[in-house]
Amino acid sequence: AETIRLGAILPLTGPGAVVGTQEMRGIQFAFDAVNAKGGVQGNKIDVVFEDNQAKPDVSVLSFNKLVDLQKVPMIFTGYSGPSLAMAPLATRKKILLINAGAQSDKLRNASPYLVNTLPSTGDEVAVMSKYLIQQGKKTAAVLFENDAAGIGGRDDFLDLFPKAGGTVLAQEAVQFGQTDYRPALLKLSAAKPDVLYVVITAGMVPLVQQLKQMNAGFLVAGTTFMADPAAIADPASNGIIHTQVQIDAPPDLSTAFKAKYGDDMDFFARQYYNAAQIMVTVIDKLLTEKKPITGENLHDTLFAIRSFQGLIPMEFKSNTATVPIGINKMENGKDVTLLKVTAE
Amino acid sequence: MLLQLTGVAAGYGSKIVISDISLAIHPGQIVALLGHNGAGKTTTLRGIMGLLPLRAGSIAFDGKALERIGVADRVAMGLRLLPEGRGIFPDLTVAENVEVVAARNVGPDATFGVADVYKLFPVLDERRATRAGSMSGGQQQMLAMSLAILGTPRCLLLDEPSIGLAPNLVERMFQQVHQVCRSHGMAAVLVEQNVAAALAIADRVVIMNNGQIVFDGSPDEARASNVWHYF
Amino acid sequence: MVWLQLLVNGLVTGAALGVVAISFALIYATTKIFHVAHAGVYTLAGYLAWSLASRGMPDLVSLLVAILCCTVVGALIQHQLYARLERRRATHLVVLIASLGALAVIQNVIAATYSSNILQFPVPWGSRVETFGSVRLTWTQILTVVLSVAAYAGTMWFAHRTILGKQIRAVASNPFLAEITRLRPQRIYVIVVAIGSAIVALPGVLVPLDLGLQPYGGVTPLLTATIAMIAGGVGSITGAFVLAVGIAVLQNLSLLVIPGEWSIGVTFFIFVIFMLFRPTGLFAKAR
Amino acid sequence: MAGPDPAIPSRTLPRDEGSPVTAPYLQAQGVEVAFGGLRALRDCSFTVDKGKITCLVGPNGAGKTTIFNVITGFLRPNDGHVSFQGRSLDGLRPQAIVAAGIARSFQNLRLFVDLSALDNVMVALPSQAGEEPVGALFRPLHVARAQRAQRERAREALAHVGLADKAGEYVRNLSYGEQKLLTIARLLATGAELLLLDEPASGLSAGALDGIMALLRRLQQEGKTLLVVEHNTRVVQQIADDVLFLHQGHLMAQGTPETIIADPALAEIYFGGAL
């Protein structure tokens, strides 16, 4: 038995670290469990983490380092900029990249070797747009974060909401990491929309509190990012709806995670846990077939297996997994699922 | 003996600029320290103030060795320096300049206080509210002199106080120094290029050449001697 | 009436930013050090207060302890880092880089201790809303304005009326002369950085009370405050405060005419133009 | 032997190479400078003759340095004009005024303390090869050769003031008197024909002082014109052809050193009582 070495390039410091750290824990937690049970067919799995501070040039350096020096056949990534920067290298060197965090539409076709285990923002927006129109919310304003994730979501909404029959009245950006949303909210509410669509990845508690302070009359809708446990727990979040990429953690798993890291196992931790499980399945099959663990083999085997039962059933019809998306509503400190849809 | 230098050497980096300087100054005495440009006069004063480490020798003030005493404490003991060129706080007003220095250096029974400054240099009185740095070169030098003498230190080290001053003021200022020395027993080391003015009030003349003392005597002896070729 | 609420919000944000600016101005004008680690002290204040408050300490006590700790940390940075560098005759650029190092240390100690998640103060009264006509303000916002203006007034009084304040300005103006007139510049520097750190602890707690805590969240306010200080004229406390309020108001109101993604860029570009007409800052005294 | 009557307007005279006598060499007319409420120069008019050493004297704060600042373009006067060889200097920037042939030294030295003494002088040498990036990049050999010649010239200027052996020293490591001498060397390097010196003698020891006075004389013989601010009466008496006496921003008198010193009213202001 030997050690199988994999890589992960995530933002572990800087403003992106909030998400990156959770992602790292998800991976670590999954492989620790596997290794504790003796590894995959007796082979331990070791993951080398690289901090890219969410920067593309650092990512490329880290990519080359992992591939050349550590000889890893696959790398977990997150964030669209770094993933997009590494995609051509992955194609050229046949290294499997697994993204379980970023949702930019551009990631869909960036490289055959880049696999996304969660739907893109566009899928979420499409589901929400349809739902909003069904609920009679015909006019909307968009609050988005001025970075890849936010702008991507805004663009999708500007495209899909009108297609579903609605009108976008106004849009406003906020800087990433800046939690004073008041100016933007004031301006947006002046447009008197039926619904405020929010594409923001961090700082939910200040957002819901500031919304409450305004005493605004519109519905607030968002994406998976909305589901920050602290925001859900805050009474100010009552009535907010959002799409939720489905990924559930069984209670005992969550408890064990919390016991180990002191934090709840949030969406990103689950996503990367799940992605790690997928890798375990793929590696297991390769080992059984006695094939060498190369990027190419991992890639081919992943698509050969196609369907995975991890934390959520997941199917790879293309590079991007098809997963059910839920519509949730925050109520009295709970996040209640109203319905589940599978986006096409 | 107020200030005693014994075999002092000092310099910058690896360069020794003054060496074997021995000098004794009594209370109330005015010593003119003369010498050509670059002779080491400023370096000597810096050594006394503790702004430069000594390479050899020792300095005693009031019988106490100064080796381990920092600049601020030397000032507290009664040493004070009028530095070359940058003797004021340019961004403060004239009044604030005086006030700030007085607060730390004029004791309750000190003689040369805030009021005396404005008496000595009436033009400063007129310019109390002026930003010191915007005054003319000479006016700034008057202020610098005032700051140095505030609170009557026991030993005043003057590094070219007359620079930039018009003749009338040079004379007035030297007389003032002379008078304070006489009346309060203040000692002064006067580094000057205006030799005539310096000799007029000095009790003793010390002449330096290339970092060493080449003459030490009374003004009259100095006038009669042949040391002047050193300049 | 959106503009009115925007204006008031700008004033609130600006007041807090103004306090950051005057604290930095005090330090910069005296020591000439581009003390970017100040952003770390600012952040530290919030986290310290949060730790205490979430352990059940009374809010006021948490604030005061945070201020006290920041004072000590500031003094230590000056005494242990900057003073040493000065003795080694480091240039300002070098001190700036060392300060960046200190900032990295503080931020990452915080990140390692508290994680990088945004933390919220357990202070329910803070989000209570008061209505003044069409303007709605939270208690936190009101408190921020009141304490910030008080901090500004106090600093003004301190710098121009107290002898220590004048001594500080004297040291800033000519450190060498200060040394030989017993003003003890090194001691003054420590005092100044300590005072500046104490002052910055105030917005350091108040702002996160409203907007949440982030380990790397101090940099943007500090940069903005620095710009305000310089544009206001280095050495002018009023200039720093007024310009900080100006930036915040401008950023808020600019939203009425330009989209938010451009507002920061445009706001600061307006400052570029402004600097061209007032090259030494708004409140600078004639040289 | 008073100077020409400053009341005669000559600013409008065209520059005439054939008859240089018609236009005064340097002329200031009705110059007014105010700093806030303080009138530093009031209706100040005078001329400086070509080839002479003119000394500008007066009590502290009289406005001497301010006149230098006006002539060399560092200060815009509130009113009045300055012309040089019949050509108006109004509104010209300092470097243009140096190009026209007037250079100055500063009372507070303003040396480049982190450069060597030699480099301080070399900065001031006019029109050097390689002062523009294009030349520096594409004609490196030519620049290197030219530099060798320039370095010689700079060493010469240093030698003139007796600083030859301090050429390589950083300026912050020079004594005050040495720095003062260096300002003169830097001034010489500009090659200007009208030199304005602000208190060149203060802080110099007797030997250096004699050297400087001899140097000033020699410069005069070489055809330079000098305008010197000086408080040292001995220096004024020895070198001045012409003296301008300034008091509270007024030009009180212009004449030979003897007449000025003999004037009891001026002596009272300068040597006597209160300000």
Next chain:
Amino acid sequence: MDFLYSYIILAEVYVLLGLSTNLLVGIAGIFSVSQAAVFGVGAYLVAHFLMTETLGFIPALVVAAAACIALNIVVTLPSLRVSGDYFVVTSFGIQLLATAVFTNWTNATGGANGLPGIPPPDLFGLPLESTGQLVILCSVAMAIGGLAFWLLMRAPFGRLLRAIREDELAVAAAGKNVLRAKVSAAALAGAFAGSAGGFYATFLSFVDPSSFDLDASILLLTMVVVGGARTLAGSILGPFLLLALPQVLTLVEIPTSIAAAMRQLIYGVLLILFMLFRPQGLAGEKL
């Protein structure tokens, strides 16, 4: 091998940037924090030309450098009126505006998502695909840059800039055209930064705004100071060292959950210690 090569290429790109920063900030004393913005313009322009196939690599590089020269002159113009600290304000504003443009002018820059798929550089039609070839190309570029810097510094131009850093008025009094010298320095810095951008874009084959933000400008300053401001060797050593440091730090064994923060912390500590014990930088002039 690729790792070593890509490290060398990246470091060499940063050397060009370091030279640019050194010239402007270290030598001429124009404290600019907008160097990354100019770098970005160069990168986006070359990317644009190559992706639209309007120009080959070398012509694209020339055009980009020319554009950056023009841009940097415009950007630096305020420093001719605004001196010292005050220029920080204007360059900060310009940096923020540039970031806003990079992020929001989606048609030209790909916006926040960046531009993927930039073709590799070519020499007169011959594409340089392999990293090995790129190393040679970038090394040649670095050598040319270094030589240019060296020639400039030993010519009177270099001396003029040093003098300007110390006392602009005295330079003017010596009859020199301060304006022209500063504009020249800005132009040269623009050329260096712009061409660095071209190499960067083609090497990474991807550009996005995060490489050209304020942090990048500050990293550049750090590289120059750590290497040793004002020296050629410093601008070369600094980037090589600072790019290697994080890679070396990953070799330190730390519990993973706080590893990254700890590494940043160690980075901060190293920066401080380095400045304390070698304030003149690796290859700096003796202080």
